[in-house]
Amino acid sequence: xxxxxxxxxxxxxxxxxxxxxxxxxxxxxxxxxxxxxxxxxxxxxxxxxxxxxxxxxxxxxxxxxxxxxxxxxxxxxxxxxxxxxxxxxxxxxxxxxxxxxxxxxxxxxxxxxxxxxxxxxxxxxxxxxxxxxxxxxxxxxxxxxxxxxxxxxxxxxxxxxxxxxxxxxxxxxxxxxxxxxxxxxxxxxxxxxxxxxxxxxxxxxxxxxxxxxxxxxxxxxxxxxxxxxxxxxxxxxxxxxxxxxxxxxxxxxxxxxxxxxxxxxxxxxxxxxxxxxxxxxxxxxxxxxxxxxxxxxxxxxxxxxxxxxxxxxxxxxxxxxxxxxxxxxxxxxxxxxxxxxxxxxxxxxxxxxxxxxxxxxxxxxxxxxxxxxxxxxxxxxxxxxxxxxxxxxxxxxxxxxxxxxxxxxxxxxxxxxxxxxxxxxxxxxxxxxxxxxxxxxxxxxxxxxxxxxxxxxxxxxxxxxxxxxxxxxxxxxxxxxxxxxxxxxxxxxxxxxxxxxxxxxxxxxxxxxxxxxxxxxxxxxxxxxxxxxxxxxxxxxxxxxxxxxxxxxxxxxxxxxxxxxxxxxxxxxxxxxxxxxxxxxxxxxxxxxxxxxxxxxxxxxxxxxxxxxxxxxxxxxxxxxxxx
Ligand SMILES: [Zn+2]
Numbered sequence: 001x002x003x004x005x006x007x008x009x010x011x012x013x014x015x016x017x018x019x020x021x022x023x024x025x026x027x028x029x030x031x032x033x034x035x036x037x038x039x040x041x042x043x044x045x046x047x048x049x050x051x052x053x054x055x056x057x058x059x060x061x062x063x064x065x066x067x068x069x070x071x072x073x074x075x076x077x078x079x080x081x082x083x084x085x086x087x088x089x090x091x092x093x094x095x096x097x098x099x100x101x102x103x104x105x106x107x108x109x110x111x112x113x114x115x116x117x118x119x120x121x122x123x124x125x126x127x128x129x130x131x132x133x134x135x136x137x138x139x140x141x142x143x144x145x146x147x148x149x150x151x152x153x154x155x156x157x158x159x160x161x162x163x164x165x166x167x168x169x170x171x172x173x174x175x176x177x178x179x180x181x182x183x184x185x186x187x188x189x190x191x192x193x194x195x196x197x198x199x200x201x202x203x204x205x206x207x208x209x210x211x212x213x214x215x216x217x218x219x220x221x222x223x224x225x226x227x228x229x230x231x232x233x234x235x236x237x238x239x240x241x242x243x244x245x246x247x248x249x250x251x252x253x254x255x256x257x258x259x260x261x262x263x264x265x266x267x268x269x270x271x272x273x274x275x276x277x278x279x280x281x282x283x284x285x286x287x288x289x290x291x292x293x294x295x296x297x298x299x300x301x302x303x304x305x306x307x308x309x310x311x312x313x314x315x316x317x318x319x320x321x322x323x324x325x326x327x328x329x330x331x332x333x334x335x336x337x338x339x340x341x342x343x344x345x346x347x348x349x350x351x352x353x354x355x356x357x358x359x360x361x362x363x364x365x366x367x368x369x370x371x372x373x374x375x376x377x378x379x380x381x382x383x384x385x386x387x388x389x390x391x392x393x394x395x396x397x398x399x400x401x402x403x404x405x406x407x408x409x410x411x412x413x414x415x416x417x418x419x420x421x422x423x424x425x426x427x428x429x430x431x432x433x434x435x436x437x438x439x440x441x442x443x444x445x446x447x448x449x450x451x452x453x454x455x456x457x458x459x460x461x462x463x464x465x466x467x468x469x470x471x472x473x474x475x476x477x478x479x480x481x482x483x484x485x486x487x488x489x490x491x492x493x494x495x496x497x498x499x500x501x502x503x504x505x506x507x508x509x510x511x512x513x514x515x516x517x518x519x520x521x522x523x524x525x526x527x528x529x530x531x532x533x534x535x536x537x538x539x540x541x542x543x544x545x546x547x548x549x550x551x552x553x554x555x556x557x558x559x560x561x562x563x564x565x566x567x568x569x570x571x572x573x574x575x576x577x578x579x580x581x582x583x584x585x586x587x588x589x590x591x592x593x594x595x596x597x598x599x600x601x602x603x604x605x606x607x608x609x610x611x612x613x614x615x616x617x618x619x620x621x622x623x624x625x626x627x628x
Contacts, residue, residue, distance in 0.1 A: 047437075432467050
């Protein structure tokens with residue numbers, strides 16, 4: 001999923017990549033151990049063995065975050081940002097004075113690179129650094145670079161330098177496809193800011209952009225607020241499942257895993273109860289997006305959002321969703337029947353299948369059929385074993401080896417962060433992955449990939465190596481116990497490593513299109529492919545071994561785990577189809593034919609199959625709108 005609030009235009013279009021679903025249920029089943037007896041390869045040991053104290057380094061030089069010399073103290077962000085802005089000024093002057101040609105694109109990319117290198121790094125530090133002074137300094141750098149980018153996106157002289165190139169057909173034909181595509185992408189970024197419009201309309205586009213940013217922030221924040229209900233309206237025996245405050249019961253989530261049908265039903269109806277302010281905010285957001293799209297030349301917001309993606313147009317997306325839904329429907333019906341059967345068995349008086357049932361009852365079926373209790377699996381999925389597995393897989397598939405490197409003093413923001421050098425057998429060093437894997441107070445809960453520096457071919461012929469961070473939320477190892485992953489956490493680790501390898505392997509000439517800075521609908525392809533490896537017994541049986549005895553995960557346990565993933569999979573996907581279709585309709589032709597809630601009901605009936613529950617809105621709890 002794409003995070004909000006990123007730089008547009010000369011900033012990259014890449015964003016933190018969150019996994020599609022939260023696969024880390026049953027966090028950290030801890031198992032007591034007598035001692036670690038298994039031997040690990042260097043990369044396995046780097047993650048399985050707790051460092052026995054740091055090397056005493058009293059007089060070593062402090063390097064600064066990610067090896068950037070200025071960033072050894074929070075004040076350094078100001079220096080880095082000033083340097084970047086100064087360099088940007090020079091590059092703007094240069095690009096406006098050179099004759100249009102491939103050089104124009106190179107300078108544009110360098111301009112974007114010098115701003116992104118500070119902004120992307122700061123974007124990560126402002127949410128992940130444990131020290132408030134660093135976070136605040138990073139936040140300031142983000143704001144000041146963001147403002148500079150906004151100015152550049154409306155800089156007419158800069159725009160003309162690119163326009164001159166793209167308007168000259170002969171010149172355009174002489175560009176290689178990569179250069180041409182990057183030039184068009186920069187132009188597209190200018191155009192969605194409305195730079196090609198007259199002064200009055202341009203101002204209107206800027207105002208709409210500001211308003212949309214504001215409304216989408218308000219809407220996203222609103223999706224997390226708990227709802228409350230007067231105590232006497234809920235049966236007393238389920239109060240204990242929620243927070244009770246005075247005369248009210250507060251519901252802050254769906255309680256989807258609760259075995260009590262009534263608790264899940266109450267949570268669903270209360271948490272998803274529409275809030276008038278939130279509905280107004282959504283309707284205003286959608287109509288402003290529509291106005292902006294039309295102002296800059298698109299028939300709908302969806303057309304604007306899909307330009308430059310693999311899907312290309314809303315028509316293709318809708319065709320795909322309808323076809324998928326058709327193909328899925330029989331399997332979905334079978335899934336719902338199976339889930340209904342389990343509900344009937346456990347609760348014969350009330351066996352109608354409702355939207356709050358599938359996650360819980362498919363979990364029950366999985367447990368009953370396959371006995372996949374996470375605590376049985378965790379000892380085989382120590383972090384070190386999983387990293388060894390990834391290393392072996394990358395070795396065989398790509399000729400790549402991961403090496404754990406000791407970071408320099410001040411290079412990382414927190415003690416548990418590991419640094420991996422990614423080395424290809426013939427190409428050599430490809431880049432660095434910083435692994436920020438362990439939980440800590442104040443750290444965001446999502447698993448995520450961040451691009452800190454994009455790869456690109458520099459003017460002097462050297463390749464600027466990509467640098468990324470993978471952020472997970474795993475339990476800490478202790479002296480005797482390595483970090484043990486549930487199967488869901490293992491799958492997430494594989495997913496995030498898919499993003500990291502995409503960043504390492506996408507050795508493009510321009511950083512504007514490197515790795516995950518590709519079309520947004522392609523960005524999840526490598527990571528989802530990696531999930532398939534995490535679910536294939538031929539791969540899992542290679543690395544899953546007991547952290548104490550070294551015993552391999554028994555074959556029948558591997559196949560049980562892989563088979564269990566198929567339970568309810570069609571129903572899960574059908575739900576995603578429904579969300580995607582809803583997103584398309586909301587961002588399609590305006591004015592909408594009905595209220596957002598009526599459209600939700602119709603779309604749910606057409607694309608999901610479980611009844612709509614009056615007075616609920618499912619976008620209350622999920623960040624479903626991909627364009628948000
Ligand atoms: Zn992802």
